[in-house]
Amino acid sequence: MANRKGRRRFGWVRKLPSGRFQARYLGPDGRRRVAPETFERKGDAGQWLSTVESDMLRGEWTDPLLGRVRFGEYGERWIAEHPLGARTREEYQSLWRHHVAPFLGHVELAELSTGTIRTWRATLLREGRSEDRTAKAYRLVRAILTTAVDDGRIKRNPCRIKGAGEHRTAERPTATVTQVYALANRMPGRYRVLVLAAAFTGLRWGQLIALRRCDVDLISGVLHVRRRLAQLSRGGMQEGAPKSAADVRNVALPEFLVDELRSHLAEYAGNGPEGLVFREEKGAMLRRGNFGRVVKWSATVTAAGLPAGFHFHGLRHTGNQLAVNAGAITRELMHRMGHGSMRAALIYQHATPERDRRIADALGALVDDSRAGTAHEGQGGDEDDDGASGVLVPVAQ
Missing domain, CATH: 1.10.150.130 (Tyrosine recombinase, N-terminal domain)
Structure with a gap:
């Protein structure tokens, strides 16, 4: 904006030897800034300076030097x-x-x-x-x-392409309970419960192989997820915290799995509170590649009646889907999965004919119980003053 004498209140505009106009101004730190481009008309340079001034007044100015x-x-x-x-x-x-x-x-x-x-x-x-x-x-x-x-280096994120960060993968394959046991029973003894735990707790591979005796509470029937093991590209193993705060959790175990773990700990786990629950035959930490070779994963998966592309991670998907089928609501599934957002949990909560049938059967049982209870009350109730009996009305519980 210019004052009465034609001088601008904010910034300066000067004509260059080329005939184009350059806009300059002082930043909040007192350092002189120059517009990133020149302008054909003086008015255009002035409008650009007005925009910069407005950004400063609103607190939205970013230092172009940082960019x-x-x-x-x-x-x-x-x-x-x-x-x-x-x-x-x-x-x-x-x-x-x-x-x-x-x-x-x-x-x-x-x-x-x-x-x-x-x-x-x-x-x-x-x-x-x-x-x-x-x-x-x-x-x-x-x-x-x-x-x-x-950091104030740019004004807004240019990654604004709708859907660019999303990738639709094929529906994740899951196993039936029968297939899980068929797979587990074909494993070497020390890896049988690893398969069952993966399918019925929903823990990730890195969390399962990081479990220690002190993480298994057989009395309360709970697994304490406190750490994970990551295999680096050069083969080294690194222990660290779970992926997120939500990933640090306690996962309740079904009773049958408590019994399976009790037998496994007695025969295969390391000694002492820090002994690894699942480990290689000579006591080393489990490595995915070694595990796959020892158990002949591809052939064993096929023999168990699962599709050839079924990965170990498919057992986690199986556990999550089974939890939904067992009636877990979104928040409960988020806790069991170790996720802080609902997005992943909702993947497993799609409608299925089996789930819809359960809902219909539950509704039917609810109505039947309500009608039976109301009818019983009507049979034992008093008549109205004029002798008419009360009208029976089903009431939802």
């Missing part, structure tokens, strides 16, 4: 410094190295636009990256840029 850092530098620092599990950090580093840095690493934060992100994503898909990996890479970029917004 001059390259995304490659900022992203690598984010992955190194952000609180992540070892396996998650390795996964992010792989996504960054193969799908993000080669395309966006050279671009400055301030130059990243929704159009730039859209072109990058389309390039990944065009060059043969899977939809799953592309969605994961997009979610990583979105998370990094969310932090950039919080």
Whole structure:
């Protein structure tokens, strides 16, 4: 805005030798800032300065100098410094190295636009990256840029492409109770209860192999989920806290599994309170690859009547689906799964003919009980003053 003498109250506009106009202003720190581009008309430069002034007054101004850092530098620092599990950090580093840095690493934060992100994503898909990996890479970029917004380096997150972070996978295969036992009974003895625990507690592989004797309360029938083991890309095993605060939980055990665990602990678990519940034959921590080779997973899965692509993680899905079929509501399932949001729990709560039949049968039993109770009361009740008996009306309980 200009004053009576033609001088602006905020910022300056000057004409360059090229004939275009440059806009400049002082930031809150007293340092001079220059508009990222020049303008064809003086009025356009003035309007740009008015926008900057409004942002300052609303507290929405971001320092353009902070956005001059390259995304490659900022992203690598984010992955190194952000609180992540070892396996998650390795996964992010792989996504960054193969799908993000080669395309966006050279671009400055301030130059990243929704159009730039859209072109990058389309390039990944065009060059043969899977939809799953592309969605994961997009979610990583979105998370990094969310932090950039919080840091005041950019005004808003350019990752605004609807559905880009989602990937629809085929419906997760689950096993029946009969198939779970068929699979467990084909395992070497020391791994039989591992399969049952995976199917009927819903714990993840890393949580199961991290269980120690002190985590198993046979008296109360509870597993205390306090830690997990992660196998790193170079083969090392790292113990750490569960993935989230919600993942630290106590999971109630069905009685039959308490009995199975009692026998397993007596024969196969390590000694002392810190002894591993599930371990390799020579006492080492379980490694997924070794486990798969020893139990001949693919052949054993087929022999148990399960589809060839059934993974160990499918046992967790089985447990979650069984919990829903047993009547678990959303909050209860979230606790059992170790999730802090409802999104994952709702995956298992789709309508099924079996569940719908249970609901109908329960409704029928409720109505029958109510009608029987009302009829009984009517038979023993007093008549009205005029001698007429009361009308029987079914009342829902």
